[in-house]
Amino acid sequence: MNTMARDGKGRRSTISDVAALAKVDRSVVSRLINDDPRLNIRDTTRQRVLDAIEMLGYRPHAGARSLRTARTQTLGLLIPDFANPVYAEIIKGAERAAAKVGSVLVTGSATGAGANTGVYLDLLGHGRVDGLLLAGGTMSASQQDELARIRLPWLVINQAGPGKRRYIALDDQKAAALAVTHLVGLGHRRIAHIGGPRGSDTARRRRNGYLHALRQAGLEPDPALLVTAEYTPEGGAKAMTHLLQSSAPPTAVFVATVASAIGALHAAYEMSIAIPAQVSVIAVHDLPLAASLIPPLTTVRMPLQHLGARAVEMLLDEDPNEDIREVVSEPIELVVRESTAALGAGAGSARP
Amino acid sequence: MNTMARDGKGRRSTISDVAALAKVDRSVVSRLINDDPRLNIRDTTRQRVLDAIEMLGYRPHAGARSLRTARTQTLGLLIPDFANPVYAEIIKGAERAAAKVGSVLVTGSATGAGANTGVYLDLLGHGRVDGLLLAGGTMSASQQDELARIRLPWLVINQAGPGKRRYIALDDQKAAALAVTHLVGLGHRRIAHIGGPRGSDTARRRRNGYLHALRQAGLEPDPALLVTAEYTPEGGAKAMTHLLQSSAPPTAVFVATVASAIGALHAAYEMSIAIPAQVSVIAVHDLPLAASLIPPLTTVRMPLQHLGARAVEMLLDEDPNEDIREVVSEPIELVVRESTAALGAGAGSARP
DNA sequence: GATCGGTGGTCAACCGTTTGAGTCAGGCAC
DNA sequence: GTGCCTGACTCAAACGGTTGACCACCGATC
Numbered sequence: 101m102n103t104m105a106r107d108g109k110g111r112r113s114t115i116s117d118v119a120a121l122a123k124v125d126r127s128v129v130s131r132l133i134n135d136d137p138r139l140n141i142r143d144t145t146r147q148r149v150l151d152a153i154e155m156l157g158y159r160p161h162a163g164a165r166s167l168r169t170a171r172t173q174t175l176g177l178l179i180p181d182f183a184n185p186v187y188a189e190i191i192k193g194a195e196r197a198a199a200k201v202g203s204v205l206v207t208g209s210a211t212g213a214g215a216n217t218g219v220y221l222d223l224l225g226h227g228r229v230d231g232l233l234l235a236g237g238t239m240s241a242s243q244q245d246e247l248a249r250i251r252l253p254w255l256v257i258n259q260a261g262p263g264k265r266r267y268i269a270l271d272d273q274k275a276a277a278l279a280v281t282h283l284v285g286l287g288h289r290r291i292a293h294i295g296g297p298r299g300s301d302t303a304r305r306r307r308n309g310y311l312h313a314l315r316q317a318g319l320e321p322d323p324a325l326l327v328t329a330e331y332t333p334e335g336g337a338k339a340m341t342h343l344l345q346s347s348a349p350p351t352a353v354f355v356a357t358v359a360s361a362i363g364a365l366h367a368a369y370e371m372s373i374a375i376p377a378q379v380s381v382i383a384v385h386d387l388p389l390a391a392s393l394i395p396p397l398t399t400v401r402m403p404l405q406h407l408g409a410r411a412v413e414m415l416l417d418e419d420p421n422e423d424i425r426e427v428v429s430e431p432i433e434l435v436v437r438e439s440t441a442a443l444g445a446g447a448g449s450a451r452p
Numbered sequence: 453m454n455t456m457a458r459d460g461k462g463r464r465s466t467i468s469d470v471a472a473l474a475k476v477d478r479s480v481v482s483r484l485i486n487d488d489p490r491l492n493i494r495d496t497t498r499q500r501v502l503d504a505i506e507m508l509g510y511r512p513h514a515g516a517r518s519l520r521t522a523r524t525q526t527l528g529l530l531i532p533d534f535a536n537p538v539y540a541e542i543i544k545g546a547e548r549a550a551a552k553v554g555s556v557l558v559t560g561s562a563t564g565a566g567a568n569t570g571v572y573l574d575l576l577g578h579g580r581v582d583g584l585l586l587a588g589g590t591m592s593a594s595q596q597d598e599l600a601r602i603r604l605p606w607l608v609i610n611q612a613g614p615g616k617r618r619y620i621a622l623d624d625q626k627a628a629a630l631a632v633t634h635l636v637g638l639g640h641r642r643i644a645h646i647g648g649p650r651g652s653d654t655a656r657r658r659r660n661g662y663l664h665a666l667r668q669a670g671l672e673p674d675p676a677l678l679v680t681a682e683y684t685p686e687g688g689a690k691a692m693t694h695l696l697q698s699s700a701p702p703t704a705v706f707v708a709t710v711a712s713a714i715g716a717l718h719a720a721y722e723m724s725i726a727i728p729a730q731v732s733v734i735a736v737h738d739l740p741l742a743a744s745l746i747p748p749l750t751t752v753r754m755p756l757q758h759l760g761a762r763a764v765e766m767l768l769d770e771d772p773n774e775d776i777r778e779v780v781s782e783p784i785e786l787v788v789r790e791s792t793a794a795l796g797a798g799a800g801s802a803r804p
Numbered sequence: 805g806a807t808c809g810g811t812g813g814t815c816a817a818c819c820g821t822t823t824g825a826g827t828c829a830g831g832c833a834c
Numbered sequence: 835g836t837g838c839c840t841g842a843c844t845c846a847a848a849c850g851g852t853t854g855a856c857c858a859c860c861g862a863t864c
Contacts, residue, residue: 389685391685
């Protein structure tokens with residue numbers, strides 16, 4: 101009997117197929133696969149059911165289940181671009197945290213949907229995920245309202261500030277201060293900043309941290325040393341070229357992210373300017389890549405995986421109607437490699 | 453009336469709430485949002501319904517819908533690791549293709565699930581996605597059987613070979629031949645290969661292409677010049693160091709992927725070996741990053757975005773019970789930058 | 805010999821949508 | 835006046851699981 105559901109090209113088998121084959125009620129099958137403690141079952145019966153499941157290749161239908169239970173065991177993460185390696189780290193942490201609570205994390209990028217977050221909000225909006233994480237990018241107030249209206253728990257990653265209601269962010273200001281202080285400690289006075297794009301919240305905070313740390317060190321920021329760039333190698337290269345061509349170039353550069361730093365190093369190479377002999381370079385985010393650049397890049401390590409994991413936890417634990425504002429400050433630490441050197445160490449420290 | 457569903461902290465609004473508020477039957481609402489051609493509706497009624505939807509912030513419940521229609525408008529993509537930038541390109545292409553047919557692509561990585569693909573098969577298995585794309589990694593025959601049993605359309609990206617039943621892959625053999633031929637054309641005879649990890653299918657095909665192209669050029673492959681490495685900078689660095697320390701080092705190296713090439717360039721830098729003056733380096737995959745390496749990396753460009761897009765199309769178009777074997781060979785082309793040079797061009801072409 | 809408490813299940817309502825089939829009022833042809 | 839059509843809806847049965855309530859049987863207890 102029931103071979104139709106087993107080997108036909110036809111429909112997938114359902115819980116009723118399993119129940120019929122095992123000669124029990126559907127509810128027994130359901131309680132068994134969910135280990136419902138209210139289930140009392142003979143070992144022989146249990147085995148019959150398990151055999152039937154195996155024989156039919158039965159998997160519960162996620163839609164039906166979520167319809168009844170109002171839970172999907174799925175979390176969504178929306179990022180602007182998979183090509184930015186920073187997100188790979190955040191995703192890794194978030195996936196692990198999700199797995200720990202028996203959920204699966206699915207990630208999508210705004211590029212695919214024509215940079216239109218709205219499309220994803222529609223598609224993921226209701227009954228597909230239990231919560232939505234929004235990383236990077238920019239979020240308008242109306243988009244926040246929209247999210248709240250949908251009654252979906254949500255959390256923004258790395259966008260802080262007074263206009264935001266539910267976020268978790270890294271302490272970018274501290275990271276910037278750490279970088280600038282390192283350069284100052286090496287004797288640098290003309291310290292430039294290749295910041296992130298306008299509108300980016302992390303860029304704003306790192307820039308503030310840079311300005312603040314300079315002043316703390318008794319240095320007056322020079323507007324000519326403050327430029328912006330996309331978070332890409334191309335952006336970083338353009339900005340670095342601009343800085344190095346100026347009449348009074350910096351002796352050290354604090355780059356807002358490692359992707360831009362790759363371009364910055366490359367621009368210096370193209371102009372035959374030795375790093376760190378002539379110019380020191382330091383960047384935020386200690387990605388695996390950083391150690392393999394030429395020269396190995398001095399960075400400020402940020403707890404990206406932790407950020408992703410913590411975001412998942414808060415999304416699930418906190419009341420979806422309350423505001424969330426959390427800033428992660430630990431551990432943020434300097435990783436000194438070969439792209440920074442003391443001012444005036446001169447060509448002596450340059451590689452041949 | 454019905455304020456409960458609108459502004460209470462309570463449940464999300466359903467199609468019934470909308471119908472009640474607009475004083476029509478649920479079916480009218482349903483047909484309206486799906487533009488069912490069988491719907492005849494007065495303009496005033498239509499507006500009432502639209503207003504009710506807007507007022508309640510109504511979104512259809514994806515689970516209920518997929519339960520009824522047996523479609524989710526969602527496709528899943530499983531990759532081994534988000535840190536590998538090759539996948540960023542594939543994802544981009546796949547997302548765009550999915551969006552074009554009104555679906556959303558969600559991506560997950562095996563790392564999050566403890567490297568256990570099985571977990572994802574369970575979670576995504578049934579009723580959550582309309583089809584599953586599996587990229588990279590390795591797939592056993594039993595896993596293929598499992599997928600077939602679940603009756604979910606699936607397709608493997610970049611794993612070809614006789615044991616595989618449903619795949620789409622790039623012509624890695626051609627890419628390898630292009631690389632080797634370029635090096636041979638520059639006069640190189642001792643050409644090494646830093647291949648991908650054992651078990652990787654792309655690695656196997658690139659290695660075969662390398663061996664075949666060498667023989668085509670009348671060169672006998674030297675086993676000492678054939679090493680393997682993980683698809684990471686660290687892996688590439690280790691392999692390169694090994695090659696360069698040998699008593700008879702190569703004059704050119706064909707690296708299986710750009711991530712490893714980053715490490716290879718770095719290893720040469722650490723050993724003060726000039727690229728390309730002393731050793732030429734070429735790699736597969738022309739990622740944006742390649743142009744920003746030091747020196748800019750000569751690569752073989754592969755249509756990664758096209759691969760992702762085509763995978764989505766085939767997943768949806770082809771009969772899920774038939775085998776699929778497609779190899780994409782066009783466009784695959786050489787991108788010459790500065791990491792390769794003619795044999796014996798000597799230190800003259802090296803940068804200061 | 806009626807009652808009690810497990811044990812090992814069964815029954816049926818419900819979750820939110822979709823969709824084939826049916827209803828009903830009004831207009832038109834004959 | 836009857837029949838037929840059409841426009842504008844309404845009705846109700848699925849879809850596949852979950853879960854609180856219920857039941858039949860059996861051995862033990864009072």
